[in-house]
Amino acid sequence: MNKPHPIIQTHNITKVYGMGDAQVRALDGVDLSIGENEFVAIMGPSGSGKSTVMNILGCLDRPTAGQYFLAGEDVSQFDKTQLAIIRNERIGFVFQSFNLLARTTALENVLLPTLYNRGEEKENAEYHQKGIAVLESVGLGDRLHHQPHEMSGGQIQRVAIARALINDPVIILADEPTGNLDSKSGAEIMELLTELHAQGSTIVMVTHEDEIAEYAQRVIRFRDGVIETDKKNGHTLVQS
Amino acid sequence: MKTSKVITIAWNGLVKNKLRSLLTMLGVIIGVAAVIIMIAISAGAEATIEEEITSLGSNLIFVQASFTRGGPGAQPSSGGLVYDDAFAIADEVSGVAGVVVEQSSSETVKASNNSIDGVSVLGSTEDLPSVRDINIAQGRYFTQQEIDRTQKVVVLGASLAEELFGEAPPVGQIVTVGTTKFTVIGVFAEKGLVGDVDYDARVYMPITVVFQKFTPSQFARMVGDRVRLIYVEVAEDANQDDVILQIELLLAKRHDVSLDEPDFSITTQQDIITTQEATTEAFRNLLAWVAAVSLIVGGIGIMNIMMVSVTERTREIGIRQSIGASPNDIRMQFLTEALLLSLVGGLIGVFVGVGGSWLFNLTGGMRTVIVPSSILLAFGSSAAVGIFFGYYPANNAAQLDPIEALRHE
Ligand SMILES: Nc1ncnc2c1ncn2[C@@H]1O[C@H](COP(=O)(O)OP(=O)(O)O)[C@@H](O)[C@H]1O
Numbered sequence: 001m002n003k004p005h006p007i008i009q010t011h012n013i014t015k016v017y018g019m020g021d022a023q024v025r026a027l028d029g030v031d032l033s034i035g036e037n038e039f040v041a042i043m044g045p046s047g048s049g050k051s052t053v054m055n056i057l058g059c060l061d062r063p064t065a066g067q068y069f070l071a072g073e074d075v076s077q078f079d080k081t082q083l084a085i086i087r088n089e090r091i092g093f094v095f096q097s098f099n100l101l102a103r104t105t106a107l108e109n110v111l112l113p114t115l116y117n118r119g120e121e122k123e124n125a126e127y128h129q130k131g132i133a134v135l136e137s138v139g140l141g142d143r144l145h146h147q148p149h150e151m152s153g154g155q156i157q158r159v160a161i162a163r164a165l166i167n168d169p170v171i172i173l174a175d176e177p178t179g180n181l182d183s184k185s186g187a188e189i190m191e192l193l194t195e196l197h198a199q200g201s202t203i204v205m206v207t208h209e210d211e212i213a214e215y216a217q218r219v220i221r222f223r224d225g226v227i228e229t230d231k232k233n234g235h236t237l238v239q240s
Numbered sequence: 241m242k243t244s245k246v247i248t249i250a251w252n253g254l255v256k257n258k259l260r261s262l263l264t265m266l267g268v269i270i271g272v273a274a275v276i277i278m279i280a281i282s283a284g285a286e287a288t289i290e291e292e293i294t295s296l297g298s299n300l301i302f303v304q305a306s307f308t309r310g311g312p313g314a315q316p317s318s319g320g321l322v323y324d325d326a327f328a329i330a331d332e333v334s335g336v337a338g339v340v341v342e343q344s345s346s347e348t349v350k351a352s353n354n355s356i357d358g359v360s361v362l363g364s365t366e367d368l369p370s371v372r373d374i375n376i377a378q379g380r381y382f383t384q385q386e387i388d389r390t391q392k393v394v395v396l397g398a399s400l401a402e403e404l405f406g407e408a409p410p411v412g413q414i415v416t417v418g419t420t421k422f423t424v425i426g427v428f429a430e431k432g433l434v435g436d437v438d439y440d441a442r443v444y445m446p447i448t449v450v451f452q453k454f455t456p457s458q459f460a461r462m463v464g465d466r467v468r469l470i471y472v473e474v475a476e477d478a479n480q481d482d483v484i485l486q487i488e489l490l491l492a493k494r495h496d497v498s499l500d501e502p503d504f505s506i507t508t509q510q511d512i513i514t515t516q517e518a519t520t521e522a523f524r525n526l527l528a529w530v531a532a533v534s535l536i537v538g539g540i541g542i543m544n545i546m547m548v549s550v551t552e553r554t555r556e557i558g559i560r561q562s563i564g565a566s567p568n569d570i571r572m573q574f575l576t577e578a579l580l581l582s583l584v585g586g587l588i589g590v591f592v593g594v595g596g597s598w599l600f601n602l603t604g605g606m607r608t609v610i611v612p613s614s615i616l617l618a619f620g621s622s623a624a625v626g627i628f629f630g631y632y633p634a635n636n637a638a639q640l641d642p643i644e645a646l647r648h649e
């Protein structure tokens with residue numbers, strides 16, 4: 001049997017912001033491999049490069065140098081339009097600050113990515129059905145037509161997760177998904193992510209809370225733009 | 241992306257910001273309405289002029305006294321047009337169908353219990369109704385015999401008759417013009433305004449009576465009664481230029497002036513049409529520029545508000561980018577928003593413009609004729625304006641970096 005490609009594979013990724021004296025090496029040679037159906041937590045102090053690496057993994061940004069293979073495809077030199085297509089088809093991104101459209105219902109927010117689907121398009125009704133199904137699966141079947149300002153933080157984040165799921169991404173990336181939530185809603189979100197993982201999703205999540213990281217199978221710690229530790233279920237896998 | 245999706249996205253963007261959308265459209269609404277109203281006004285002016293010209297009668301030559309030698313106001317001791325010139329033209333020029341002379345004055349007119357100041361009194365000759373296309377509604381017009389005998393008879397304009405006598409039949413009644421009593425022998429049918437002259441508010445009488453009672457001249461005994469204007473109607477089969485030349489030669493001889501320095505001037509109806517056409521064209525061009533400028537101002541309004549909108553909605557743009565909108569998708573969204581704004585604004589502008597033109601007409605302020613092609617023109621240019629002025633902000637939106645856009649508050 002062939003060894004399957006990891007979902008995420010990076011080689012020596014660096015990200016440099018600014019120029020000259022003001023240069024910041026936000027990432028300084030990151031090698032990362034994440035396989036299918038893994039649940040990974042990225043931790044590390046503030047400014048260690050967690051968001052930078054997530055943005056690159058999420059194709060919102062490009063590395064200054066190095067290679068990034070997403071599901072076997074080298075996307076590190078893709079142009080803006082190609083990256084947009086990757087984000088649309090393969091990535092579900094969940095933000096700390098939710099990033100739903102205001103004055104837009106939960107269902108409309110969830111269906112937003114489908115507006116940008118390329119290639120063969122489904123019927124509107126089909127999308128509609130799927131949007132409802134996804135919202136039901138995150139426990140919001142009774143909130144389809146609520147707008148963000150009519151929902152709690154935990155509900156809003158669940159809408160955001162439903163939006164991330166609508167196009168069946170190969171990976172879910174969440175940058176501090178519980179950072180703006182109280183601990184109860186945070187726990188609910190983590191249970192939802194755990195459930196998605198159990199159903200087969202691959203999840204990479206940034207957090208600075210140990211209790212949240214507990215939910216993951218694997219914890220990668222960053223420090224000053226490099227991976228400090230990479231541990232699975234408490235015992236060390238890789239140490240740099 | 242499918243067009244229907246682009247339109248859905250853009251339309252939702254606009255509907256979520258109704259007030260801003262409406263304010264943005266205002267410029268286009270005004271611009272398009274301005275184009276339609278301006279064109280309707282100039283078309284109305286043209287139609288009015290056209291009607292005036294036809295109502296002047298056909299194939300007319302106007303012979304006017306000119307004061308180029310002495311300047312206006314200076315009474316030349318001899319020369320100018322006199323009453324007898326009209327007879328000479330009628331008798332000696334071939335190809336003339338009719339000659340009418342006019343001399344006017346302004347007098348107070350009194351009926352039994354009504355008195356009106358400043359009524360225009362027009363002294364004229366036998367052919368006036370036929371040459372000027374005015375019909376008699378009641379009674380009759382005066383005859384050559386009455387003219388020769390300076391009979392004190394008048395024909396009233398329609399509105400003047402009504403003002404003086406109300407419902408009562410005017411024919412046979414007595415009116416006092418100035419200090420002289422006249423018998424009303426007829427009333428003209430309504431003719432309306434021709435130029436700035438209200439034909440219906442005038443009183444018409446034999447020209448000889450005007451000479452005698454209202455514009456007596458010390459030179460009359462020597463050279464004849466001075467007249468303001470002689471109309472010459474050219475016969476159907478005659479050559480107009482030929483008739484003009486004959487009149488010029490005849491009058492030059494009678495007035496003893498050279499043709500290089502005549503004391504009269506001759507214009508034709510065609511001359512008047514040409515001048516008035518030039519005037520309306522200048523008017524139309526001016527209005528077109530005003531309208532075009534207002535459309536451009538509307539476009540700049542769209543650009544201005546779209547720029548603000550792009551800044552305000554930076555976060556929304558970041559969200560859309562993060563879930564898969566490409567630069568082109570974002571550009572199309574904002575361009576389509578601008579286009580929809582200008583098209584919807586254009587549509588509202590068409591209604592406002594057509595309604596406004598109609599109201600202008602109705603309230604009598606100004607005559608307007610709605611020109612269908614102006615609607616297309618205005619609507620089409622509003623769309624062009626939307627695309628032109630929407631492109632820059634749309635392109636700015638498309639260039640935004642997703643991460644920076646998402647960080648925007
Ligand atoms: N757009 C940027 N321009 C300049 N420096 C940046 C930018 N984004 C992040 N950085 C810097 O890169 C480093 C890593 O940032 P980040 O990945 O956001 O850290 P974390 O998410 O782990 O707190 C920090 O030093 C930060 O100041």
Ligand SMILES: [Mg+2]
Nearest residue numbers: 047050051052
């Ligand atoms: Mg961060």
